[in-house]
Amino acid sequence: MNYLRLFGVFFRVNVMGELAYRVNFLVHLFQSLLSLALSLAGLAIIFFYTSTLHGWRPDEVLALVGVYFLVGGMIGLVIQPAMEHLIESVRDGTLDFTLTKPEDAQLIVSIQRVEIWQLIDIGLGFAVLATALVRLGEKVGGWEAAVFVLMLLAGAAIIYSFWLILATLSFWFVRVENILVVFQSMYEAGRWPVSLYPGWLRYGLTFIVPVAFATTVPAEALTGRLSWETLLGAVVLGVVLLAVSRVFWRAGLRRYSGASA
Amino acid sequence: MKALLDLYVQQFKTTLAAMFQYRASLLIWMIGHVLEPLVYLVVWSVVSNSAGGSVGDYTTREFAAYFILLMLVSGVTYTWIMYEFEYRVRQGSLSFALLKPVHPIHSDIADNVSSKLITLPFLLLIAAVLALIFHPTLSLTPWAIAVFIPALLLAFAVRFLLEWTLALAAFWTTRVSAINQTYFVLMLFLSGQIAPLTLLPRPIQVVADIMPFRWMIGFPVELLLGRLTPTEALMGLGAQAAWLVVGLVLLRVVWRAGLRVYSAVGA
Numbered sequence: 001m002n003y004l005r006l007f008g009v010f011f012r013v014n015v016m017g018e019l020a021y022r023v024n025f026l027v028h029l030f031q032s033l034l035s036l037a038l039s040l041a042g043l044a045i046i047f048f049y050t051s052t053l054h055g056w057r058p059d060e061v062l063a064l065v066g067v068y069f070l071v072g073g074m075i076g077l078v079i080q081p082a083m084e085h086l087i088e089s090v091r092d093g094t095l096d097f098t099l100t101k102p103e104d105a106q107l108i109v110s111i112q113r114v115e116i117w118q119l120i121d122i123g124l125g126f127a128v129l130a131t132a133l134v135r136l137g138e139k140v141g142g143w144e145a146a147v148f149v150l151m152l153l154a155g156a157a158i159i160y161s162f163w164l165i166l167a168t169l170s171f172w173f174v175r176v177e178n179i180l181v182v183f184q185s186m187y188e189a190g191r192w193p194v195s196l197y198p199g200w201l202r203y204g205l206t207f208i209v210p211v212a213f214a215t216t217v218p219a220e221a222l223t224g225r226l227s228w229e230t231l232l233g234a235v236v237l238g239v240v241l242l243a244v245s246r247v248f249w250r251a252g253l254r255r256y257s258g259a260s261a
Numbered sequence: 262m263k264a265l266l267d268l269y270v271q272q273f274k275t276t277l278a279a280m281f282q283y284r285a286s287l288l289i290w291m292i293g294h295v296l297e298p299l300v301y302l303v304v305w306s307v308v309s310n311s312a313g314g315s316v317g318d319y320t321t322r323e324f325a326a327y328f329i330l331l332m333l334v335s336g337v338t339y340t341w342i343m344y345e346f347e348y349r350v351r352q353g354s355l356s357f358a359l360l361k362p363v364h365p366i367h368s369d370i371a372d373n374v375s376s377k378l379i380t381l382p383f384l385l386l387i388a389a390v391l392a393l394i395f396h397p398t399l400s401l402t403p404w405a406i407a408v409f410i411p412a413l414l415l416a417f418a419v420r421f422l423l424e425w426t427l428a429l430a431a432f433w434t435t436r437v438s439a440i441n442q443t444y445f446v447l448m449l450f451l452s453g454q455i456a457p458l459t460l461l462p463r464p465i466q467v468v469a470d471i472m473p474f475r476w477m478i479g480f481p482v483e484l485l486l487g488r489l490t491p492t493e494a495l496m497g498l499g500a501q502a503a504w505l506v507v508g509l510v511l512l513r514v515v516w517r518a519g520l521r522v523y524s525a526v527g528a
Contacts, residue, residue: 027439038446045456049316050308178285185293189300196307198394201299 014114028117063132064219070125081113083167090170151218154238161241171252190215272371302328326397338417346428412481415501420477422508432519453479
């Protein structure tokens with residue numbers, strides 16, 4: 001409860017900071033719409049020539065695009081800004097101020113930065129997803145919806161842990177922000193079902209850079225394609241990675257000496 | 262002329278040293294650059310296989326050839342000036358470049374060409390690996406190869422001039438990211454990066470012929486694939502030459518107007 005209140009405070013501070021630049025809202029809205037238009041036009045061209053893409057019907061791929069925007073927005077809203085800030089504060093030593101606070105430092109580090117305009121992407125993602133669901137009709141029942149939410153949570157846990165582990169590497173190697181850029185360009189591949197890709201690339205997008213769990217797996221849950229193995233695997237991987245990232249974080253903190261002190 | 266040559270040689274050494282220093286950035290650039298054509302190559306291969314081996318006038322293997330060549334051509338013509346110029350104006354570092362006796366575009370050209378020379382072997386290597394995986398078919402004709410070289414150089418020149426000019430938007434606004442993104446989305450569609458242009462609806466193809474994007478990426482690829490008649494190839498070179506002139510004129514006009522409003526935001 002206390003943590004939620006903290007998140008609320010950080011969120012408010014960030015909102016107040018950004019509201020000074022209101023034109024940014026229009027600029028970001030424009031950019032998000034442009035990116036969405038690109039996705040939809042791409043789908044339109046491809047489904048002009050085929051009726052299913054590796055077994056995925058147009059509305060199902062549309063749902064995937066919705067998930068892509070939704071999850072991308074969530075990553076951009078909290079995870080990415082927090083991790084970029086963490087790497088920076090390890091380098092310049094300002095992590096000292098976070099460590100002296102009475103709350104858990106990992107938590108504070110993870111929620112203190114919020115890129116509020118990413119809410120636009122989340123909103124667009126929801127809109128696309130809703131459109132796709134209406135068009136898919138009654139094929140999506142309560143069970144699919146519940147598994148979808150579970151898979152979104154598992155995907156969020158996996159992506160969060162993945163980023164935290166990478167960002168924690170900055171305790172050992174000072175320059176790691178480059179790795180984060182790799183994730184961003186790999187995430188683009190998540191616009192399409194990963195089952196499309198040849199084996200080596202599919203494994204890469206699943207286990208090396210876990211894009212598949214962020215986009216394809218939730219979309220599979222929604223369209224009733226998810227196997228029990230994937231469902232269980234995603235949940236177990238999420239829990240394990242959360243624990244591993246915690247271990248990494250603690251080991252990293254022991255390594256941290258504080259550049260400013 | 263001698264002084265300019267010295268400048269190019271020095272810039273080459275500087276770029277080379279910088280690239281060896283930041284090897285990780287090079288790797289990241291590679292991943293980003295290869296992944297996008299690779300994704301569309303995979304998507305179109307899947308579509309083509311499910312449609313019985315071909316879509317429109319492309320077979321699965323011709324799609325492979327198209328997107329691998331596209332990766333090479335866009336790798337050769339690529340520029341990053343639109344991201345960099347905003348930084349220069351905002352931080353005021355452009356002021357130092359303006360103090361030098363030569364136009365700042367020269368060091369940018371030298372920097373760009375130098376890093377291409379360094380990245381090209383890697384791109385060719387990746388293209389070879391992709392060729393082993395996706396089995397492209399490519400039947401080269403001597404005249405197409407002969408025309409491909411000037412077409413590629415013109416494509417690079419046109420893209421460089423237009424993007425350098427567009428980068429000057431940073432003189433007027435600090436929000437260039439929206440302009441850049443608009444440009445890239447248009448380019449993705451109209452240059453043939455999402456799909457070969459012949460697969461797009463007829464009206465979009467007409468727009469693509471008028472806009473510069475096809476002449477910066479798609480045209481050299483289509484040429485080498487042997488999809489153009491000699492007449493079409495000549496007309497393409499003509500369109501490239503026309504855009505080159507437009508680019509040169511725009512560059513002069515916009516550069517002069519920009520310098521007048523430049524106030525070095527950071528300085």
